[in-house]
Amino acid sequence: MHYPSLFTPLQIGPYHLSHRVAMAPLTRMRADTSSLAARALNAEYYAQRATQGGLIIAEASQVTPTGRGNPDTPGIYSRAQVAGWKQVTDAVHAKGGIIFLQLWHVGRASHSSYQPDGVLPVSASAIAISGKTRTASGDIAPYEVPRALRTDEIPGIIEAYRQGARNALEAGFDGIEIHGANGYLLEQFLQSRSNLRIDRYGGSIENRARLLLEVVDAAIEVWGADRVAVRLSPYGVANDSGEADPMPLYSHVIGQLAPRGLAYLHFVEPRSSGAGRSEVNHTDVPAAFELFRPLWPGVLITAGGFDGASAEAAIASGNVDAIAFGRTFIANPDLPERIRKNAMLTPYDRATFYGGDVAGYTDYPFQEAE
Numbered sequence: 001m002h003y004p005s006l007f008t009p010l011q012i013g014p015y016h017l018s019h020r021v022a023m024a025p026l027t028r029m030r031a032d033t034s035s036l037a038a039r040a041l042n043a044e045y046y047a048q049r050a051t052q053g054g055l056i057i058a059e060a061s062q063v064t065p066t067g068r069g070n071p072d073t074p075g076i077y078s079r080a081q082v083a084g085w086k087q088v089t090d091a092v093h094a095k096g097g098i099i100f101l102q103l104w105h106v107g108r109a110s111h112s113s114y115q116p117d118g119v120l121p122v123s124a125s126a127i128a129i130s131g132k133t134r135t136a137s138g139d140i141a142p143y144e145v146p147r148a149l150r151t152d153e154i155p156g157i158i159e160a161y162r163q164g165a166r167n168a169l170e171a172g173f174d175g176i177e178i179h180g181a182n183g184y185l186l187e188q189f190l191q192s193r194s195n196l197r198i199d200r201y202g203g204s205i206e207n208r209a210r211l212l213l214e215v216v217d218a219a220i221e222v223w224g225a226d227r228v229a230v231r232l233s234p235y236g237v238a239n240d241s242g243e244a245d246p247m248p249l250y251s252h253v254i255g256q257l258a259p260r261g262l263a264y265l266h267f268v269e270p271r272s273s274g275a276g277r278s279e280v281n282h283t284d285v286p287a288a289f290e291l292f293r294p295l296w297p298g299v300l301i302t303a304g305g306f307d308g309a310s311a312e313a314a315i316a317s318g319n320v321d322a323i324a325f326g327r328t329f330i331a332n333p334d335l336p337e338r339i340r341k342n343a344m345l346t347p348y349d350r351a352t353f354y355g356g357d358v359a360g361y362t363d364y365p366f367q368e369a370e
């Protein structure tokens with residue numbers, strides 16, 4: 001059998017990708033501080049990274065004010081935010097790009113300083129993330145014990161995702177990706193160490209998976225399944241996550257998602273989480289895309305520490321259909337072209353990942369014109 005290469009076209013849902021070098025969702029904390037709407041600078045950044053038929057997954061965007069846990073992350077719940085994102089999608093479409101929005105609720109990975117009225121953040125259960133976070137005033141403080149959502153509040157969470165999905169459609173996105181990874185709210189429900197609930201959203205694997213699946217179904221009602229995607233990190237350890245035995249849980253989740261006919265499933269590989277404030281490269285960890293490929297009949301995307309050569313090898317193995325690049329896409333706006341030409345890559349500067357302005361955002365160079 002002849003397997004494709006990174007530059008073989010790929011169909012995702014109704015969209016025709018001309019290559020398989022996707023831009024991973026990347027929180028950059030540069031939305032407008034008061035409205036939390038994307039601004040012209042954000043449109044410029046995404047347009048720089050758009051290619052004809054290339055997939056961009058825009059950064060995680062909170063679906064409700066309670067879903068925020070960091071400064072200046074964009075939202076997708078207000079009129080101003082819809083208008084802000086519209087400038088981004090217009091700029092990307094003008095370059096022929098395809099752009100999905102990642103829908104986010106951080107759950108307990110927040111702090112009361114980010115919450116409306118300064119209340120505690122919410123989660124599946126009243127269990128704090130160990131360690132410290134940066135508060136809205138910039139101080140370093142321990143994570144707080146979150147407030148467990150009442151069962152009767154869960155429909156409101158699903159409605160927030162549904163409205164976020166509607167807003168993303170109105171803002172001109174081509175699809176949405178539900179953020180079920182990296183220790184945020186949906187993963188807090190999925191995993192047993194953060195979910196000790198005794199209602200229908202906790203306990204058994206079926207119950208812990210229920211919220212994610214109900215959110216996905218709400219998104220499908222708005223978009224149709226072939227423009228909805230899900231991101232999971234079965235072996236991740238971000239934000240104090242980590243299921244002791246991921247295989248049964250994630251086999252169930254992926255098995256439930258498979259017949260829904262989604263645009264794609266997207267993994268964060270555990271060997272390199274990439275986010276956070278320092279480099280973490282785990283060794284001796286499984287490759288999620290290899291393990292779960294047999295359970296996923298649709299398009300599979302993965303991310304985590306790839307370069308051109310390892311991405312090419314992964315695609316050629318037939319175990320994954322596209323590779324999302326995070327850190328190298330930050331520093332190389334023309335990454336697909338550089339990979340195609342095997343050109344030098346500009347190193348990224350971690351100090352400018354989160355927050356700030358132009359520096360480390362829109363000022364990375366393009367390859368010299370030939």
Ligand SMILES: Cc1cc2nc3c(=O)[nH]c(=O)nc-3n(C[C@H](O)[C@H](O)[C@H](O)COP(=O)(O)O)c2cc1C
Nearest residue numbers: 024025026027060274275303304305325326327353
């Ligand atoms: C600055 C930064 C911000 C990130 N923000 C997000 C995010 O908003 N949503 C998400 O699912 N993953 C996020 N990630 C993880 C990346 O999408 C990606 O999975 C990770 O960086 C591994 O890919 P890489 O090795 O190519 O960087 C972030 C990573 C970095 C470095």
